[in-house]
Amino acid sequence: MNVRQLGTACATGALLIASLGSVSARAEEESVHSFSANVALTTNYMFRGVSQTGNGPAIQGGFDYVYTPLGLYAGVWASNVDSSSGTGYWVVPGSNPQVVTTEDDPAGADYVSLSAPGYDGASLELDLKLGWAKTFDKLGVDIGYLRYEYPQTNTSANNTNEYHLALSYDLTYLTPKAVVNYSDDFYGFGSAWYYDISVAVPLPYDFSLTGHYGWSVFDDDDGLNYDDYSVGISREFGGFGFALAWVDRTKTDACISPFDCGSTAVFTVSKTF
Secondary structure, eight states, X not given: OOHHHXXXXXXXXXXXXXXXXXXXXXHHHHHTEEEEEEEEEESOOEETTEESSTTOOEEEEEEEEEETTTTEEEEEEEEEOOOOOOEEEEEETTOSSOEEEOSSSOTTOEEEEEEOOSSTTOOEEEEEEEXXXXXXXXXXXXXXXXXEEOTTOSOGGGOEEEEEEEEEEOOSSOEEEEEEEEESSSTTXXXXXXXXXXXXXXXXXXXXXXXXXXXXXXXSOTTOOEEEEEEEEEEEETTEEEEEEEEEESOGGGOOTTSOBSOEEEEEEEEEO
């Protein structure tokens, strides 16, 4: 190899190394952005001890983005919900016997509800989330915002904002977690808090046992406060997640269809991409 050839080879090698370095830098830059998707099929969409689907099945899914250096995340999640509206009639006040009118929302009339509505025209729940989550050794911290949105609902109070602070700690043999949620107007019932305590315990053969206890506290109680709880077992197999849980709550007589209360088993199959 002459000097010219040697110089050309060195230049080519330097160019190749620089090119590889550029590819490596781009790959490292891209790696700070994490994207994932999930989909699930469940026999019953239970939310804090209350069915959102009239004890019927639901298909659910979402997309998540994480900016890993800072732990910032954003995501969207959706599920079908019961879209039915309540039934009832209008009564002229002070009439004896009661005079029923067929007018829609007549002035001064009182409405007598026969059954509670579902999501009043909305067949979809769309959740939008933003937040910050980081793990410090074994301590996990999550501060975030969640918007419950129900497109095409005729009851705007269904659309709800909620904020949360979550702490978890990995003890190897179990992982306890505590979450405090707050909404300034929870589905039109005024300001409310939801406290959630859960624990996950790894079991033999890659099974996992989870337990949960939560309680809803409304600033204007009016008999709305209640507790809910669940216990479940899950396992991944063939790239899919399988979970079976028992869900229940207190004050089960306070629920009116389609918002049926707990005391039910729920089976879920999920997949994360």
